[in-house]
């Protein structure tokens with residue numbers, strides 16, 4: 603198992619392909635898309651986006667992938683586009699975030715007790731990673747999960763993130779089916795919580811409301827106090 607190369611907040615998550623995350627080009631389609639984005643948007647981050655937040659979290663949140671004009675622009679998960687609006691507002695309401703809005707990697711926002719990552723670290727065209735890309739990037743997520751404190755809860759935002767977490771832990775989807783506001787007790791005792799993804803589509807269609815999202819976080823906090 604390759605070593606994790608960097609350990610600070612906002613760090614590279616792992617070295618699955620014998621290289622730091624920031625240098626990874628293991629997915630040809632995504633590497634090409636990043637190169638095109640870099641040429642088109644010279645001021646954008648345009649690299650694999652590392653996890654952000656507390657190095658010793660009580661909660662790890664796993665999303666899908668960077669958005670083209672969000673995390674891919676700013677270099678911080680769920681930052682700079684609509685997908686992060688409800689997330690950071692809710693994290694602030696529950697005491698995890700120092701501010702309710704995340705606008706840029708240097709805006710001073712601090713996460714306490716919480717860390718945010720994605721199932722796929724490079725921006726995919728049309729927000730749709732392919733199965734092979736999810737599998738390839740899963741080794742990074744696996745190392746992130748292995749580095750967590752034992753009691754850390756996991757919140758998967760959407761089915762793709764849910765499946766990626768199970769894949770990283772070697773668990774079967776049939777044993778832990780995805781459902782909004784579900785909480786699964788994993789074999790190691792950790793809890794995997796599910797929520798619909800806080801995407802623009804889901805929030806604007808009210809598939810996911812602020813109340814529904816807050817209820818998920820409420821449950822996470824209540825479950826974390828249970829033995």
Ligand code: SF4
Nearest residue numbers: 626628629650724739
């Ligand atoms: S998606 Fe993951 S595995 Fe694929 S190139 Fe990006 S960092 Fe590497």
